[in-house]
Amino acid sequence: MIRRRQLLGAGLALAAAAVVPGCTGGASDEPDGDSGDFSGEVTGPITVLTNRTDLTDTALPAYAKTFVSKYPGTKVSFEPVTNYEGDVTTQLSSGDYGDVLLIPNTVAVDQLPQFFAPLGDLTELKAKYRFTDEKAYDGKVYGLSLGGVANGLVVNKRVWAQAGVTAPPKTPEEFLAGLQAIKDKTQAVPFYTNYKDGWPLSFFNSQRAIVADPAFNETFPADPAPWQPGKVLYIADGLLFDIVHAGLSEKDPLTTNWEGSKPMIATGKVATMLLGSWAVPQMRDAAKAAGANPEDIVFWPFPYQAGGKFHSRIEGDYKAAVSRNSANKPAAKAWLDWFVTESGFANDQQSVPPTVEGELPTVLRQFQETGVELVELPAATTNAGKEDEIIKESEIDLAGNIYRQKLVDIARGAAKGTKESCFAELNKRWGAAQSRVM
Amino acid sequence: MTLRSWRPWLYLLPALALLITFTYVPVGNMVWYSFHKWDGLDPVMDPVGWDNYVRVFTDERYWRVFLISLYYFVASFAQIAIALYFAVVLSFSTRFRNLFKGILFFPYLLNGVAVGFVFLYLFQPGGTLDTVLRFLGLGDHTKLWLGDPDVANLSLAGTSVWRFTGLSFVLFLGAIQSIPGEIYEAADLDGANRWHQFRYIIAPGIRRIISLSFILAISGSLAVFEIPFLMTGGANGTRTFVIQAYETAFQFRQIGLASAMAVVLLAVVLLLTWIQRRVLPDDEVTLS
Numbered sequence: 001m002i003r004r005r006q007l008l009g010a011g012l013a014l015a016a017a018a019v020v021p022g023c024t025g026g027a028s029d030e031p032d033g034d035s036g037d038f039s040g041e042v043t044g045p046i047t048v049l050t051n052r053t054d055l056t057d058t059a060l061p062a063y064a065k066t067f068v069s070k071y072p073g074t075k076v077s078f079e080p081v082t083n084y085e086g087d088v089t090t091q092l093s094s095g096d097y098g099d100v101l102l103i104p105n106t107v108a109v110d111q112l113p114q115f116f117a118p119l120g121d122l123t124e125l126k127a128k129y130r131f132t133d134e135k136a137y138d139g140k141v142y143g144l145s146l147g148g149v150a151n152g153l154v155v156n157k158r159v160w161a162q163a164g165v166t167a168p169p170k171t172p173e174e175f176l177a178g179l180q181a182i183k184d185k186t187q188a189v190p191f192y193t194n195y196k197d198g199w200p201l202s203f204f205n206s207q208r209a210i211v212a213d214p215a216f217n218e219t220f221p222a223d224p225a226p227w228q229p230g231k232v233l234y235i236a237d238g239l240l241f242d243i244v245h246a247g248l249s250e251k252d253p254l255t256t257n258w259e260g261s262k263p264m265i266a267t268g269k270v271a272t273m274l275l276g277s278w279a280v281p282q283m284r285d286a287a288k289a290a291g292a293n294p295e296d297i298v299f300w301p302f303p304y305q306a307g308g309k310f311h312s313r314i315e316g317d318y319k320a321a322v323s324r325n326s327a328n329k330p331a332a333k334a335w336l337d338w339f340v341t342e343s344g345f346a347n348d349q350q351s352v353p354p355t356v357e358g359e360l361p362t363v364l365r366q367f368q369e370t371g372v373e374l375v376e377l378p379a380a381t382t383n384a385g386k387e388d389e390i391i392k393e394s395e396i397d398l399a400g401n402i403y404r405q406k407l408v409d410i411a412r413g414a415a416k417g418t419k420e421s422c423f424a425e426l427n428k429r430w431g432a433a434q435s436r437v438m
Numbered sequence: 439m440t441l442r443s444w445r446p447w448l449y450l451l452p453a454l455a456l457l458i459t460f461t462y463v464p465v466g467n468m469v470w471y472s473f474h475k476w477d478g479l480d481p482v483m484d485p486v487g488w489d490n491y492v493r494v495f496t497d498e499r500y501w502r503v504f505l506i507s508l509y510y511f512v513a514s515f516a517q518i519a520i521a522l523y524f525a526v527v528l529s530f531s532t533r534f535r536n537l538f539k540g541i542l543f544f545p546y547l548l549n550g551v552a553v554g555f556v557f558l559y560l561f562q563p564g565g566t567l568d569t570v571l572r573f574l575g576l577g578d579h580t581k582l583w584l585g586d587p588d589v590a591n592l593s594l595a596g597t598s599v600w601r602f603t604g605l606s607f608v609l610f611l612g613a614i615q616s617i618p619g620e621i622y623e624a625a626d627l628d629g630a631n632r633w634h635q636f637r638y639i640i641a642p643g644i645r646r647i648i649s650l651s652f653i654l655a656i657s658g659s660l661a662v663f664e665i666p667f668l669m670t671g672g673a674n675g676t677r678t679f680v681i682q683a684y685e686t687a688f689q690f691r692q693i694g695l696a697s698a699m700a701v702v703l704l705a706v707v708l709l710l711t712w713i714q715r716r717v718l719p720d721d722e723v724t725l726s
Contacts, residue, residue, distance in 0.1 A: 086688060093479055106691055111479055198671055254584035254670055255562040392477070392690045395499070400689060405673040414587040414674060 038117075038322075040330035043073035048335065049101035051084035051318065063343045067335060074331050095325055099332035102318035103135055103143045105399070109385045112142040116321040117329060119144065119336075129340070129354055131316030133379040143319025144340050147351030149276035150312045150364055150374055151206040153300040154283055158293070159188045159271040168300040168310070168370055172239045175303035179248040182271045191243050192261055192270040195253035195408055198401030203274045204236040205398050209313035209375040211235075212306040217379055221386035221438065224431035227423035233398075234423065235304055237407060241419050244411035253408060262286035266297065274302070278317070280363045281350045299363060301372045310372040314352050386437055394433030396426060465704075472697035478687070483694070490698035500699065503679045504706075506591060507659045510678075513595035514655035518648070520599070521606035526636055529614040539611070546604035554668030557597045558584075561669075587675045594666050594676055601665070602658070606651055613644035649718055656714065657707045679703060 050056060056078050064076040079098060081087050089106045091097045092115055107115060118140035119125065125132045125141045135143035153168075160166070163181035179190035194200035208216050211232055220226065226233045243249055250256060250270075264270040266287035273279070277299055284294035301310035320339070322332045339345060346353045350361040352374075360368065368374060380387065387398070396403050403426065409415035410422050417425075472490055474483040494500045524542055528535045545553070560566045561583035568580040583593045617639065625635050641648075663680040666672060672681040679699070687696030 089479065106477075107479060108477070114479075114481065195673065196671065198673075252563045252582045252585040254582070254590070254674055255558065255565075392692055395686065395690050395692075397689060402672075402685065402689070405671075409587065409674055414585070 038329045038333040042071045042330045042334040044328050044331055045075040045077065046099040046326075046328050046331045046335055047077050047079055049079045049081055049084075049088060049098040051081060051102060053080040053082055056080040059348070063339065063345065066343070067338055070338065071331070071334060074334075076335060097323055097325075099323055099326040099328055100320060100336055101323060102146075103321050108388050109135070109137045109379075112137045112321075113140070113324075115324055116142040117324050117326070117333075118142060119322065119333075128356060130314075130352065130356055130376060131319070131354065133381075134316050135319040135321070136379070137384065143321040144336060145316030145319050145354045146340060147346035147349055147354055148314045148316045149278045149351055150299070150314045150367060150372075151203060151209075151276055152274075152302055152312050152367070152372075153272055154265065154275045154279050155272045155298060155300050156188070156265050156268050156270070156296050157298050158296040159186055159268045162186050163271075169303040170305050170310075172235065172242070172303055175239070176242055176246060176248070179243065179272065180246065183248055186268075186271070188268055188271045189250050189264075190248040191272045191274075192256070192265065193240070193244070193249050193253055193408060194256050194258055194261055194273065195250075195401075195405060196256040197258040198405065200258065200273065200275060201240075201401040201404040201408075202399050203276065204240050204404060205233075206276070206313060206315070207236045207302045207304075208232055209311040209377055210302050210304040210306060212309070212311045212373075212375065214375070214377065217377055217387070218381065218383055221380065221383040221390060221434070224434045225427040226430060227426050236302070237404065237423075238419065239303075240404065241407055241411045241422070244408050245419070247412075249408075249412075253412070263290045266290050266294075267292045268296070277364055277367065278349065278351060299367045301367075301370065310370070311375050312367070312372050314374045314376055316354070317351065389437045390430065390433050393437055394429045396430055396433075468697045468700055471694050472701050474694045476693045477691040478693040479691075486694065490695045491702070493695060494698050494702050500682065503677050503682045504660070506676065506678050507662065509591040509595045510598055510659035510662050511655065513599050514602075514659055517599045517603050518606055518651050518655065521603050521651075522610055522648070524603075525607050525610035525614055526640060529611060529640075530632070539607075542607050543604040545601050546608075548601070550601075550664040551668060553597065553601050554665060557593075557600075557665075558669055561593055584670055585674065590670065590674050590676050594669060597665050597669070598662065606654075609647050609651065610644060613647040614640055617643045649714070653711050653714060656710050660703060660707055660710075 048060075050060065052060065060078050064078070067076060068074055084102065085104050085106060088097060088101065088104045092104070092107070097115075103112070103116065112135060120141055122132060122136045122139050122141050125144075129144055131145040131148055132141045134145070135141065157166070159182060160178065163178060163185045165178040165181065169175040169178050182188055182190040208220075213219075216232070223231075227237065228234055244253075261270060261273065262283055263286045265273060266283055267290050280297060280299050283297045287294040287297060301312050304310075320336055322329060322336060326332045340354050346358065347361055350363050352361075352364060353359065364374070391398050406415065407422055410417040411419070471483070473485060473487060475486045475489075476483040521542075524538070528538055528542075532538070548556075562568075563580075563582060563585075567583060568577075571577060571580050581589050584590050621639055622635060625639060630638070661680050662678045663684070666676045666678055667681055667684070670676045672678070672685070680703070683696045683699040683703070686692050686699065
């Protein structure tokens with residue numbers, strides 16, 4: 001009995017250490033106070049919302065079992081949500097959204113305190129966890145990353161080698177020449193956009209680190225015209241335009257299929273896709289299933305160098321948070337801490353470990369060895385939330401696919417315009433919204 | 439006395455309660471949202487007056503998408519014509535008429551997602567449609583059915599016709615079958631052929647249903663969502679007004695602006711219906 005108490009105490013101390021600066025005392029007496037108080041016995045049931053519907057019956061209960069054996073008396077149940085962003089956003093306004101959940105990206109940073117309990121001070125947690133500033137507001141952290149991803153190209157290196165390219169291209173021009181060589185020398189589709197599913201196009205927005213400017217997120221909202229030569233969006237979106245314009249992408253973008261694209265790249269029918277490092281294990285699985293060599297699938301950096309070096313942005317995937325309305329905050333917090341630090345989830349998923357001292361998984365170690373610097377871009381602080389506001393105001397979905405689909409349409413001659421007219425229009429709309437927001 | 443005057447309301451109560459809770463209150467809410475700037479989450483809504491409406495009417499991106507509805511509107515004439523033709527033919531005694539009725543109505547029973555996927559495969563390069571065309575020796579006429587912006591809307595409108603013809607067909611067939619049989623007999627005795635029977639008996643007899651079909655066609659073509667959303671996601675110039683509103687509301691979290699778009703859509707549908715009723719007044723039909 002005593003032993004169990006001590007164990008609990010240890011767990012609590014850990015939780016408390018992270019929280020002490022967060023609660024300024026006395027919060028526990030107020031029914032609806034600061035909500036950053038996690039003191040109490042770790043016991044009883046909690047509900048965890050998850051987007052990983054594929055793991056709900058397999059891996060997640062296994063993690064839960066380990067957790068329960070560490071904290072007897074707790075019970076973890078999972079609520080899988082297929083359409084996570086949309087459904088959970090609606091659930092948020094109802095007030096009932098489980099105890100631990102992933103923060104939907106629809107929640108603006110200044111709204112975080114309305115829905116989630118603060119987990120601790122940014123300055124404090126930063127020393128222990130990566131990606132803490134992505135869901136922080138007013139110096140408090142509201143969500144912890146479950147694992148990070150690096151951004152770059154998933155390639156089938158066998159196909160690239162057939163075209164005579166064995167090392168990652170260093171400039172967009174070199175890259176386009178490589179794609180052209182693939183088109184000329186092999187049967188493969190050089191670059192697959194996944195236009196129909198749309199979201200894979202959003203990775204052209206994830207290449208923000210290529211110019212190696214650590215203050216990028218801070219200065220970005222202050223720029224009324226981000227689609228100008230030399231700027232990140234011009235380089236990335238411009239590359240997309242050039243690829244499609246030169247006929248180096250799939251023939252009919254309207255009938256692409258994400259699930260179908262995995263075996264295609266795995267077997268060498270497609271040579272290249274722009275995605276995150278998380279996609280590598282999935283493509284390798286597809287290769288195994290199709291009887292192809294999984295080692296053909298490798299991860300290359302975006303073809304642009306600053307100061308003679310590749311830079312790839314690493315960023316947190318969904319951040320997990322504790323509901324502000326949770327009836328069992330101690331257990332919820334204990335689960336969150338345990339899942340992030342001890343469960344091994346990040347390594348199982350081959351993602352960047354959420355803790356600072358964690359080791360990189362194999363895929364990313366190999367990626368780093370190609371001479372890439374992994375860069376964590378700090379979130380904006382003085383301009384926090386401004387970028388989101390401009391996106392909403394201008395209806396230019398930087399983190400989405402709508403305007404990029406239009407860009408692809410123009411590039412393949414299915415809509416009127418040129419690269420320059422398209423970027424001019426984007427600059428105009430963005431600038432108009434930016435002046436209303438800033 | 440009092441009980442008696444209350445009684446009808448008592449019977450109406452369940453229906454009224456449901457109608458008010460699930461129709462009028464949400465519509466009222468929507469109108470209320472449309473005068474605010476709100477992201478759907480924040481407890482505070484900023485009142486902005488008529489700003490949202492001004493944006494819907496002045497920003498080209500919002501009202502241009504209405505033009506896409508014209509494709510579906512034109513297609514709905516084809517739909518009504520096909521449905522009417524088959525309803526008339528199958529209302530006479532034709533061989534296998536029940537089988538054909540089933541075949542025609544079947545697409546309407548399929549759910550929209552299934553229809554979307556079936557047609558997605560049909561329209562793929564080298565998909566079913568291309569294969570059939572090649573088999574018929576029309577291989578030169580294959581196109582990127584969804585990828586070519588000049589054809590994409592026609593493909594989608596065609597899908598919509600395929601799906602909803604069954605509904606119009608059943609409406610017409612029901613109306614035709616309510617015409618008493620003696621009238622046909624009398625017409626036969628007078629030497630009327632099938633065309634005369636259609637022209638002077640069936641067409642006037644089902645006028646109300648035809649006019650209802652047009653109202654449904656107008657509101658339906660303005661509010662197209664499912665088929666283009668599933669098949670192209672609104673890309674490649676197939677974005678309809680409702681897809682635009684959906685994106686505004688759920689991708690860009692501008693609930694106020696999207697509500698204003700929905701109110702505008704409602705007003706447009708009401709207006710067109712009213713005009714249509716004025717042009718074609720709903721006279722009582724007598725067949726005697």
